[in-house]
Amino acid sequence: MPAGAADRLLALTARGDRAAFEALYVATAPRLLGLARAVLADAAEAEGVVQAAFVQAWREAPRRSAAAGGALAWLLGIVHARAVERLREARAEAATTHDGGADPADDHELLSLAYLQGLTRGQIATRLGLSLEDATARLAAGMRRLHGGTGAAPSV
Incomplete structure (x- = not known):
């Protein structure tokens, strides 16, 4: 071209x-x-x-x-x-499937760390022993579940 x-x-x-x-x-x-x-x-x-x-x-x-x-x-x-x-x-779908489905307690912990305590994805990953990719994917999946899968969740 x-x-x-x-x-x-x-x-x-x-x-x-x-x-x-x-x-x-x-x-x-x-x-x-x-x-x-x-x-x-x-x-x-x-x-x-x-x-x-x-x-x-x-x-x-x-x-x-x-x-x-x-x-x-x-x-x-x-x-x-x-x-x-x-x-x-x-990755979020795979993490949810791999874990046997969503655990509301995991969602609550991840979302609390991110949105109530203001931790970054990297800090959350370190605290929970996750890779940065897994922490990001699980946060995104948790937000989708929180919003009922409507796609109205803010990006993480």
Whole structure:
């Protein structure tokens, strides 16, 4: 793809040009999928992340400032953030499944340490003998359970 082509296509996309959006997809999807596959082991999940990233890009393109950086970097950032979030969700689901289900006492302890005592995820991990990834995943799972799985939970 020629230098600046993605930027021009994104600028046209921001004005609602569907043909430009399709061309942007064709030009950038392989690279975006490569990033998603590097983060996620599951090819279908990686494809889903890229699809969701393009939906987000379509919606946010009109509000995006060209001064914010290049289009490809912006798209890569969206894909990376979504892939990492999906990885965290998968770890939280695995931790819950591995533990035989959610234990409300564990949720209470983790959430109390985080939100009442103000400990960081790293401090919680150290105190409970968990890896940082497990502490983060369990906090996220606890917040989802606390909010009834509605997705209304704040990020951790």
